[in-house]
Amino acid sequence: MIVALLLSTAFAAEPVAAPDPAAAQPAAPTGPDRSGPPAVVGPVLRDLPEPEVHQIGALTVHHVQVEGIRKVGLVLALQKGSVEIVGHPTEELQALGDLLGTTTAALDASELATLLDVQDIALQTSLDWHQGEAWATAPRERLETALDVLANVLTGEKFPGKDVKRWTRDRTLRLEVTGPSSQASVASAALNWAWLPPDHPYGARPSAEDAADVRSGRLRAQRAAWLSSSPLDLLVVGDVSWSTLEPLLTARFAELGAAGERPHELPLPPSAATRVIGVNMPEQDQVAIRMRVPAPILGDPDAIPAWALNRNLGGTFLSRLNGNLREEKGYTYGSRSSYAAGEASGSFTISVDVPEKWLGSTIVEIEGELQELVDGGVSADELAASWRAGAAAWNNTFANADTSTGFYWTVLLERSSVALQRGLVHSVETLRSEDVRRVAARCFRSEVPRVWVLVGDQTAMEPQLAALGWQVEWVSPEAAFIGGF
Amino acid sequence: MLWLALSALAAHPSTELVTHPTLTTLPNGLVVLLEENHRTDTVALHLTYGVGARDEQPGELGCAHLFEHLMFEGSEHVPTNKFDEWLTLAGGDNNAYTSEDVTAYHMTFPSGAADLGLFLESDRMGFLLSGITDENVANQRKVVLQERAEGYAEPNGRDWDALTRLVWPEDHPYHHPVIGTVADVEGFTAANTAAFWKAHYRPSNGVLALVGNFDSASMLAKVQAWYADVPEPEGAVGRVGKFEEGVKWLPANGYIEDDVEERSIYLAWRTVPVGHPDEPALDLLEQILSGGRGTRIDDRLYYDTTKATSVFAYHAVSEVGGVFIVAASSPDTLLDRLSKLITQEIGYIPQGLPTDAELERARESIRASWLDRLEDPASRAELLVECHRSTGRPDCLVDEWKRYTDVTADDLARVTKKYLDLETTVSLSVVPRGDPLFLLGAKPVELP
Numbered sequence: 001m002i003v004a005l006l007l008s009t010a011f012a013a014e015p016v017a018a019p020d021p022a023a024a025q026p027a028a029p030t031g032p033d034r035s036g037p038p039a040v041v042g043p044v045l046r047d048l049p050e051p052e053v054h055q056i057g058a059l060t061v062h063h064v065q066v067e068g069i070r071k072v073g074l075v076l077a078l079q080k081g082s083v084e085i086v087g088h089p090t091e092e093l094q095a096l097g098d099l100l101g102t103t104t105a106a107l108d109a110s111e112l113a114t115l116l117d118v119q120d121i122a123l124q125t126s127l128d129w130h131q132g133e134a135w136a137t138a139p140r141e142r143l144e145t146a147l148d149v150l151a152n153v154l155t156g157e158k159f160p161g162k163d164v165k166r167w168t169r170d171r172t173l174r175l176e177v178t179g180p181s182s183q184a185s186v187a188s189a190a191l192n193w194a195w196l197p198p199d200h201p202y203g204a205r206p207s208a209e210d211a212a213d214v215r216s217g218r219l220r221a222q223r224a225a226w227l228s229s230s231p232l233d234l235l236v237v238g239d240v241s242w243s244t245l246e247p248l249l250t251a252r253f254a255e256l257g258a259a260g261e262r263p264h265e266l267p268l269p270p271s272a273a274t275r276v277i278g279v280n281m282p283e284q285d286q287v288a289i290r291m292r293v294p295a296p297i298l299g300d301p302d303a304i305p306a307w308a309l310n311r312n313l314g315g316t317f318l319s320r321l322n323g324n325l326r327e328e329k330g331y332t333y334g335s336r337s338s339y340a341a342g343e344a345s346g347s348f349t350i351s352v353d354v355p356e357k358w359l360g361s362t363i364v365e366i367e368g369e370l371q372e373l374v375d376g377g378v379s380a381d382e383l384a385a386s387w388r389a390g391a392a393a394w395n396n397t398f399a400n401a402d403t404s405t406g407f408y409w410t411v412l413l414e415r416s417s418v419a420l421q422r423g424l425v426h427s428v429e430t431l432r433s434e435d436v437r438r439v440a441a442r443c444f445r446s447e448v449p450r451v452w453v454l455v456g457d458q459t460a461m462e463p464q465l466a467a468l469g470w471q472v473e474w475v476s477p478e479a480a481f482i483g484g485f
Numbered sequence: 486m487l488w489l490a491l492s493a494l495a496a497h498p499s500t501e502l503v504t505h506p507t508l509t510t511l512p513n514g515l516v517v518l519l520e521e522n523h524r525t526d527t528v529a530l531h532l533t534y535g536v537g538a539r540d541e542q543p544g545e546l547g548c549a550h551l552f553e554h555l556m557f558e559g560s561e562h563v564p565t566n567k568f569d570e571w572l573t574l575a576g577g578d579n580n581a582y583t584s585e586d587v588t589a590y591h592m593t594f595p596s597g598a599a600d601l602g603l604f605l606e607s608d609r610m611g612f613l614l615s616g617i618t619d620e621n622v623a624n625q626r627k628v629v630l631q632e633r634a635e636g637y638a639e640p641n642g643r644d645w646d647a648l649t650r651l652v653w654p655e656d657h658p659y660h661h662p663v664i665g666t667v668a669d670v671e672g673f674t675a676a677n678t679a680a681f682w683k684a685h686y687r688p689s690n691g692v693l694a695l696v697g698n699f700d701s702a703s704m705l706a707k708v709q710a711w712y713a714d715v716p717e718p719e720g721a722v723g724r725v726g727k728f729e730e731g732v733k734w735l736p737a738n739g740y741i742e743d744d745v746e747e748r749s750i751y752l753a754w755r756t757v758p759v760g761h762p763d764e765p766a767l768d769l770l771e772q773i774l775s776g777g778r779g780t781r782i783d784d785r786l787y788y789d790t791t792k793a794t795s796v797f798a799y800h801a802v803s804e805v806g807g808v809f810i811v812a813a814s815s816p817d818t819l820l821d822r823l824s825k826l827i828t829q830e831i832g833y834i835p836q837g838l839p840t841d842a843e844l845e846r847a848r849e850s851i852r853a854s855w856l857d858r859l860e861d862p863a864s865r866a867e868l869l870v871e872c873h874r875s876t877g878r879p880d881c882l883v884d885e886w887k888r889y890t891d892v893t894a895d896d897l898a899r900v901t902k903k904y905l906d907l908e909t910t911v912s913l914s915v916v917p918r919g920d921p922l923f924l925l926g927a928k929p930v931e932l933p
Contacts, residue, residue, distance in 0.1 A: 031714035034562035038604050040575045041597030046526055068524055070501070070860055109788070110779030117777065117846045120853040139856075166791070173794055177746040177816060181640050284744075286638040316578075318569045327566070330627030333635050353635050381574055388576030392595050395526030400860040 043391035045425060048398075050418045051235070051408055052242060056249050058257035059232045062412055063242055066404050072143050072238030073405025074136045076150050077412075078230035079262040081130035085226060088204035089129065091211040095159075095167050096219055096226070097127030101134065102163050104149070105156030109163060112149075121146050125153070129202055130263045132226065137401050140239050144248055151252040154227055159219040171211040180477040183353070186279055187288035187455045190475070193483030194277050194451045195292055195347070201266060205483040232257035235412055237405045262415075265343040270294060271449040278465070278472040279480040280458035287359045287456035288351075291366065293443050295339055295346035298414055302442065303341055304427050305435040306348075308386040309443075310339035312378045312436075313369065314350060316389070320369050321350065329365065331358045343415075348443060356456050360464035363452075370444040377437030387428040394425050455480070501856060502882040506694070506869050507701055509708075513717040514689025517708050518869045518879045520696045522862050528599055528697035528704075530592045531866035532606060533874065536685035537586040538665075539658035539726045539805060544672070546933075547629065547665015548681045550583040551673055554625040556590065557581075561612035565621065568605055575601050585659050586804040587874075593863055596698040603711040610691065611715035614682060619675045626673055633664050637932075640745045641915060647930040648913045651737040652753050652808050658726035659805065666933035688715055690722045692873050694866040726805040728758040733909075739930040740914035740923035747794060748922060749814040750823045751913040756800065756807035756904045759875045764802055765889045766896040767809060767904065771800040772847035773839050773897070774811065774830065780843075782811060782830045792818050792826060809905060820914050820924050828910075834901040838894035848889050855882060 051062040082089040101123050102109050116123055121138040134153065138146035179185050196203035234253065236245060271294075296302040314321040314337025321335040335352035354362045397407045411421055442448075454461055458474060465472055475485040506520040538549050557579075559565040572579060577594030594602045609616075636642045646662040653659040664670075695704060734755045757763050774782045775798035786793040793813040800809050811831070813823045839847075858864040859882075872881035913930070914923030 032604070032607075032710050034604065034608060034714075037567075037571045038600035040595075040601055043526065043576060043595050043597060070856065110784070113778035114842070114846055117853075118849045120849060120856070162789075166788070169791060170794065173816065178640070178794075181744060181746045183638060284638065286634060316573060317580075318573045323566075326628055327624065330624045330631070333628060333632040353638070355631065355634065381570075385574045385576070388574065388595070389578075392527065392576035392578075392593075395595065396593075398524045399527065399862060400857075403861075 043388060043395060045391055045422060046395050046397075048394075048407075048418050048422070051411070054242065054246070056246070057254040058259055059234055059249065059253045061245075061249060062233065062235045062408065063245060064237045064404070064408055065239065065241060066237060066398055067239050069239050069398065069401050069404060070139055071137045071401035072140050072146070072236065072240055073401045074138070074146060074150060075235040075405060075409050076134045076154070077233045077235075078132035078226060078257075079130075079233060079260065080226060080230040081128050081132060081263070083129045083201045083266070084263055085222070088201040090204070091171070091207055092214050092218060092222065093127050094171070094206075095164065095211070095214045096222055097125055097132060099159055099163055099167055099219065100125040100127075100132075100157050100223070101153045103156070103158045103160060104152035105158070106152065109160065115145070116149070119145050121149060123149060123153070130265060132230070137405070143238075143240060147248055147252050151256070154223075154256065157220070157223055159216040159223075161216050164214055164216050164219065168211050168214055172208045175206055175208045175211070175482055176478070180481045183281060183284060183286065183288045183455050186281070186477045186480050187290050187351075187453055189483070190277050190279055190455070190480035191290045191292055191349070191451065191453045193480075193485070194275060194453060195268075196483075197269065198483065200268065202268070203483070207482075227256060229258050231260040231262060233262070233412065235405065235408055237408050238401060265345070267344040271451065274449045274452070276452045276454070276465070276470050276472045277480065277485065278458060278461060278474045279453065279455040279477055280474055281455055281477050282457050282459075284456045285355060286353050287356050287454055287461060288353050289359070289362060289366075290453040291350040292347050292451045293448055295348045295443055296341060296439065297346045298341045298343055300341075300346075302439045303346075304424055305431060305439045306339055306341070306346070306443070308378070308383065308428060308431055309373065309436045309439050310337050310348060311386050311389065312382045313337045313348075313373065315339070320372075321352070321366065324365055324369060325352060325354070325362060329358075329361075331355070331362055356460040359454065359456070359461055360467055363468060367446070370440070371446070373437065373440035374445050375437075377433035377440065379433070383428075383431050383433065383436070386431070390425045390428045394422070497852075502852075502859075502886055504859065504865075504869060504880045504882065506879045507705070508873070508879055509705060511688065511709060511712055513712060513715055514687070515712055515715070516692045516873065517705065518692065518694040518866075518873060519699075519701045519704055519708075520694075520865070520869065521699060521701055522696055522865070523698050525862065526596055526698050527593050527862060528596050528602065528695055528699060529862040529866045530594070530602055530606060530693070530695050531589065531863070531870050532591070532691055532693045533587050533589040533870045534686060535586070535690045535722065535724065535874070536588055537584050538661065538663040539585045540685060540724060541661070541665075541681070544669060545678070545681055546661045546669040548669075548673065548678055549588055550664055551622075551625060551629060551670065551678065552682055552686070553581045553583045553588050554629060555617055555621060556609050556613065558621040558625065559616035560609040561615040562608050563605060563616060565616070565618075568609070571601060572598075572605060577602060583663055584803070585663060589867070589870075591863060591867065599699060599704065599707055600711070603707055606693075607711040607715055610686060610688065610712070613686065614679055617675050622673055622675050622678065626670055629664065629670055630667065633667075636664075640743065641749065643741055643743055643932055644749065644751065644913065644915055646932055647739065647741045647915075648751050648753060648810070648911070650930055650932070651739045651911045651913055652755065653806075654735075659803065661933070668933065683718065685722060687722065688712065688717050692870045694869045694879070696862040696866040696869070728761075728805050736909050737911045738924055738927045739912070740916060740927040741930050741932075742918045742920070743915055745915060745917050747814045747816045748820050748917070748920065749812060749915040750820040750827075750924070751810055751812045751915070752824060752827055753808050753810045753911040753913070754905045754909060756809050757802070758804055758806050759802045761807075763900050763904070764807070766892045766900040767800045767807070768802075768851060769844065769847040769889065769892055770834070770897050770900060771798045771809070772850050773834075773843050774798045776847060776850055781833070782827060785830055786813055786823070786826055793823060819922060824912065824924065828907060831901060831905050835898035839897055840894075844892070844894065851889060852886065
């Protein structure tokens, strides 16, 4: 059919010019074959290079040259996070991650912000449980400036008192006022805190009181100690060769960091029983519904079936939850699920917002969809779509600096390799429905404890939840937002 | 080393903004833009129709947006639910959006699924209505109303629609919200919306761009084949609304109560449409006032003081007009005080002209946003369409950039005085329920 279509056409493309309809007259319009969907060719996975690994002092460099990309992606990782520094997240370490990148020893905050804008350099920093990160993207001709910025914010951030005060004000306002006023933010935070026990290192609750005690001098001392004791990894992805890169990195990073290994994640204790957290936000018309269950971790043989399971449960517009709750029932503008797999824990999360009158029905429909997956797995078409989507994402890796850097950062975070990742994508092609059904049974069967979070007007929700026979822990939005339950 | 970089003017590779699309107009009037990009195996398709909320008449408010939904529900040769199913099965993805001026559909698919993507897209251009049932419409009515409800449920989720009603008078085509009114949306059926679709969804009202891993000649042949049987109805597409120079706008002062914990103030002024000679100066003014740390209003209200907890400026430019907005929020600073601080800073522009450094930073921020969009095939396809729609040339960026480099500090002073005239200010106060501290004299704004 494709050959026939090619032969039936006689129009030539032209360079950009004013349209000239008279120059393109058809011989006779012939209709294409619309009797069914045209055949699809492929996909074939593209070859992606493995990162080259180099050592410069304590810095381990992972370098990938990608021709033709305008920007270079840089990720500098300090391989110690809040758990290694003080045992758990604190407000001070939160401020350290948030404020890093505000100044350098030579530039005040306005000068640095201007430099970044004028040179088209994007910079973001964070400090998480086991790692700190500074992400930068820069046009390849401004690579040297971007590397200067990365090195100088790490070694020279001043944490000006004015910015620390502003951070404290913003943080307090977020924790006490604006966060608890948003249904979506409350639902997300409450689910997080219900999932992370307060006595676990990951479960340390935020504190406006502690945020008020954050001081510049302490932050500078923390930053210096953190940098001098952390193993460093730098990922560089872009159109730059190692011979160009090496002297630039040696001049800036050879003296930084410390020898050591990247820390490992901690396991989370399994929930003993289903928990339902109800958050009372009076006079809301909508209910935000969230649900989470444990899922396979990275490296688990069930991880790839779990990925396919999530994709078909709620990972795409066409997935089962959306098809049911949006397209069939019209309860919601959109429902979705996600699958997060870490080294030591994993989870499936379902999210949907509905009018309050549909709360009970929606919960029943969600459980019904989970049970269908437990009973029957997914169809051959759903599996084929999963394989093609995985391949499409793989083949789209080099779309821009962000997608390229994101892919290689995942490889690094997962202690993986391009070959291993390619193998995982390929393995989707041979998945069977039974593989997915097995994971569904493991994660979604009715006996598996769930964490539910329901945010809305208690008076409207209570009768519907009582009809389901659910025992609910009711909390205020203020308590829910900071895990005070 | 950093100081050297800071003091050096940004030098640009001369080819950065150059694009190389081919342009073809099919016999049925569809404009087709093609550009090869072999870095990925993906094809990005972007199709914009010249129909938006401004084209709706009383009784059909929300119809353009409803069709954004219905276009995925099936067409004559694509049964209900098969559009997404077939595309997803091929590894593709898609979405759409509606504005006052346009409705745009975008897909990405592997290059081996090009025929499928074009089949689906061309079928709903040519043969949608026979696939649409009252059941489809009834379901999407519910989805649209829920979309509105979910948006309005979040803090500050009503602000834009409320501001729009104040900025544009009742007889202006931008007065009503893009999502429509509850009453009109509830009344939509397959029969009473068909005329709207027939009037606007046609090849000559569309611009189609494809960017990705293909050979242009082969892709053009496919496009020509798939659109060969899509008919162009007789008669021209009539569009509602036209920009008029020199209109004396009236001020307005309104408020809404919402489930918010902070008060917010929006100050807005009517400006110019896309392509107007003053558009670049107003865009640059936006950046100079509120382009991050070290810019005027951001420092005055947020970075150097604790007057506001958030602040932004935005020059929203559409086909029939533009609006320049400055907004700020605070839990404790009175809105009247915020309003005065903002207008003071705006007043300083003609007195203390922006420096060369301010202008350069503003320009570079705009250029960087274009370059980022050019890098990715999907946003590049969208940008080619935008260029073609606004200038008649898909490769407009080099000329567009010249419009921005030609702007001087005096131009900024001139447009500030001309458009950000305090006599025509539109103010919207957003306050917590029961809080009387909106701007003096503000009237409640009702959302239909």
